[in-house]
Amino acid sequence: MREFEYYLFAGFDAEREAENPGNPRNFLGAETDAVLSLIAGQPAYACGHAACAGKFGPELIGRMVEGGVLRREGATLTFDCPVFLREDAAALRRETASKAARLADMLDIPRIRRCCEKVKNGFPVEINLYHLLCCDVFDGLFFDYLRDKGALATSRRHPSGLDYLNVIYEKCGELEGLSQVLLCSCNSLRNEECSLQSFGDANGSRLDFYRFFRMMEKRSVPGELADVETALREGGFMNKDALLREMLSLIRTGRCDEGAARLFERFGYARGGELRVPVYMPGDLKAAEELEAIMEETLGDDMAKALKELAGTLDITAARHGVDRSEIANELYHILFGSINEELILRGIAAGPRNIPGEGRYFKCVEVYG
Numbered sequence: 438m439r440e441f442e443y444y445l446f447a448g449f450d451a452e453r454e455a456e457n458p459g460n461p462r463n464f465l466g467a468e469t470d471a472v473l474s475l476i477a478g479q480p481a482y483a484c485g486h487a488a489c490a491g492k493f494g495p496e497l498i499g500r501m502v503e504g505g506v507l508r509r510e511g512a513t514l515t516f517d518c519p520v521f522l523r524e525d526a527a528a529l530r531r532e533t534a535s536k537a538a539r540l541a542d543m544l545d546i547p548r549i550r551r552c553c554e555k556v557k558n559g560f561p562v563e564i565n566l567y568h569l570l571c572c573d574v575f576d577g578l579f580f581d582y583l584r585d586k587g588a589l590a591t592s593r594r595h596p597s598g599l600d601y602l603n604v605i606y607e608k609c610g611e612l613e614g615l616s617q618v619l620l621c622s623c624n625s626l627r628n629e630e631c632s633l634q635s636f637g638d639a640n641g642s643r644l645d646f647y648r649f650f651r652m653m654e655k656r657s658v659p660g661e662l663a664d665v666e667t668a669l670r671e672g673g674f675m676n677k678d679a680l681l682r683e684m685l686s687l688i689r690t691g692r693c694d695e696g697a698a699r700l701f702e703r704f705g706y707a708r709g710g711e712l713r714v715p716v717y718m719p720g721d722l723k724a725a726e727e728l729e730a731i732m733e734e735t736l737g738d739d740m741a742k743a744l745k746e747l748a749g750t751l752d753i754t755a756a757r758h759g760v761d762r763s764e765i766a767n768e769l770y771h772i773l774f775g776s777i778n779e780e781l782i783l784r785g786i787a788a789g790p791r792n793i794p795g796e797g798r799y800f801k802c803v804e805v806y807g
Contacts, residue, residue, distance in 0.1 A: 637799025
């Protein structure tokens with residue numbers, strides 16, 4: 438049986454919807470691995486719905502259909518979201534690598550650096566470029582531009598009322614370089630005022646607040662971190678807003694609750710009562726808006742064209758199953774901008790995070806919005 442990694446491009450509040458049975462995080466896992474394996478082992482549109490429901494149960498199949506993982510086509514079941522299999526790896530690598538290199542060459546680096554030099558937070562330009570361009574623009578603001586150009590999808594409303602896109606990768610070495618080791622994954626514990634953020638690859642389990650809150654929801658906190666969960670509960674920080682208020686207090690006054698201060702140190706945001714990661718205030722974040730405008734001007738049309746070409750011509754499993762091309766393009770964009778980020782680091786233009794065994798490569802920062 439094949440095993441799979443499940444990713445979510447979510448347009449809903451993960452904390453508020455943690456217990457929602459329609460949240461894919463609550464039903465995707467070992468059971469669905471078996472269903473996907475059966476379908477993956479047959480040609481597109483060859484897996485019978487009745488046989489699949491009889492083998493795995495109509496309830497599970499129904500959840501996967503309603504959740505946008507599978508689609509019923511007459512008497513058959515097929516994939517309804519981007520599912521990347523081992524046999525897709527060669528084509529994905531070949532077609533995305535050359536386009537990413539060409540797109541990286543088009544960037545106006547002197548102009549990008551001048552924009553990042555406006556941020557005066559005590560950190561090098563290369564660090565600020567990493568957070569503002571590699572993360573905030575490529576993994577944020579530029580999505581809206583590409584969506585408006587019709588190059589990719591960023592939203593899909595499901596019967597549960599939740600808005601999200603599913604992306605599924607088979608666990609295998611051939612796909613690992615695309616699904617796990619590229620710098621294209623942002624974690625953000627945020628509200629309207631503040632964000633405790635990390636950006637990097639997906640090659641491990643980061644020690645950041647977003648992932649820790651997700652582990653608590655799944656009741657999967659490892660034993661060595663049990664004291665952190667206790668500290669959050671005893672300190673009254675199980676509500677993210679309470680924790681974020683303390684971060685804002687530390688930024689604005691240099692002081693915060695002692696329990697919160699210990700948590701910020703444990704997660705690497707502070708040391709000795711002082712912040713040790715970049716803090717981006719509202720004025721600093723205007724640099725990200727300027728960078729996004731630069732990307733539109735220098736890269737916009739070419740990126741949109743590359744995505745449309747890839748999604749329209751790649752002979753991969755998802756395309757053969759009739760998955761929406763714009764949803765396939767969303768993940769292809771992750772591969773492209775992750776590859777561009779790697780190139781920026783290789784060329785010394787952006788700072789490169791070191792690998793932390795078991796966690797992967799990532800940098801943390803704090804963003805303040807109000």
